[in-house]
Amino acid sequence: MANKHTYLILTILMMIWGFNVSAIKILVEQFTPIAVTSIRVLIAGITAFVYLSLIGVVRLPKKKEWGYILGGTIFNVVCHHFFIAEGLIRTSAANAGLILGLGPLITVVLSMILLKQRPSFFRLFGFIIGLIGVSITVLAGTSGxxxxxxxxxxxxxxxxxxxxxxxxxxxxAQSMDTRLLTGYMTTFGAFILAALSLWKEPGGFGSLANINLPLLGILLFSAIIATGFGHIIYNYSIGKIGPSETSIFLNLNTFFSLVGAVLFLQETFLPAHLFGLLFIVSGVLLGSGGLEAWLIQRKRKRV
Structure with a gap:
């Protein structure tokens, strides 16, 4: 798949993920949060393995790959989905969407630390700007x-x-198809989330007993399209073009999260949200190296 096709698909995916913030908020407000999250992630895992079986890439992991599967399960599935579910009970989808927009900058910073990449002035300044944006966003709610x-x-x-x-x-990605990695992570993560629900939310799965057709549609959209195929596509893109470049597209997730919050949840878009968004996007452009790369390319053309 050529990079331009990857960029187009990632753009569409960000729209889906942005609207999915509103979908998840609806689900965690109607049902017990961790219980419905575990069901959503399990459906996503089943979806992933059905697709992977059809394209013939399913295999047992090698010994050294189990560590990546375990780490990915804990951080990419269990912690991520647990914190999203708990967070959306307590804050607005608009706030959540803006904070999620800091993802590219955090990914770049971690790449610098863990992959031994030396930060430039632009990237350090972008990190500071991004933190200012998140601070503005956090304080934007009416309850302060x-x-x-x-x-x-x-x-x-x-x-x-x-x-x-x-x-x-x-x-x-050096040894394992990231789509298969996603399938294992999602499936294992779903069972861990289910165990957390049984411990933290006794009887929580009973809240799903009276689910109606509209809510079932929202659940299936979030599970199959946004989580199942969404994470397969995104993680495959990480292996193809790298974590930093892929994460830049999360900026669009921020925009579509705000659009979804206004359209589907009738949330208010505050002036402070706009200021927060401007700081976050500016921070990401600087921190991800996007602006720096453009300046270098422009200088080379002049030479």
Whole structure:
């Protein structure tokens, strides 16, 4: 798949993921959060393995690959989905979407630390700008510091854990098809989430007994399209073009999250959200190296 096709598919995926923030918020407000999350992730895992069986890439992992599967399961599936579910109970989809937009910057910073990449002035400055944007976003809610900040912190923890998993996925891609890695991570993660629900939410699965058709449609969209195929596509792209470049597309996720929150949840888009968005996008452009690469390319053309 040529890179331009990868970029197009990632753009479409970001729209799906952006709207999925609203879908998840609806689900965790209607059902017990971790229980419905485990069901959603399990359906995604089944979807992944059905697809992988059809294209003939299913195999047992090698001994050294189990470490990547375990790490990816914990950070990419369990921690990420647990924190998203807990966060969206306590904060708005608009706030969550903006904080998720910090993902590219966090991924770049972790790439610098774990992959021994030396940060430039632009990237360090971008990190500071991005943090300012998140701070503005966290304080944007009408309930101020005493209200939404706990939910915002959960969402920030979700993107931190996911960004770390992207580094693991990039390393795993050297020997394992990342689509197969996604299938194993998602399936194992679903059972861990189910165990967490049984421990933290006694009787939580009973909340799903009276699910109606519209909510079932939202659940299947989130599980099959956004989570199942979505993570297969995204993790495959990480192995193909790298974690930093792939994560840049999460900026679009931020935009579509805000659009979805306004369209589907009738949430209010505050002026402070706009300021937060501007700081976050500016921070990502600087921190990811996008602006720096453009300046270098422009200088070379002049020469």
């Amino acid at each position: 510091v005493g209200g939404n900040w706990r939910g915002d912190l959960f969402v920030l923890s979700a993107i931190l854990s996911q960004a770390f998993s992207f580094i693991l996925i990039k390393k795993a």
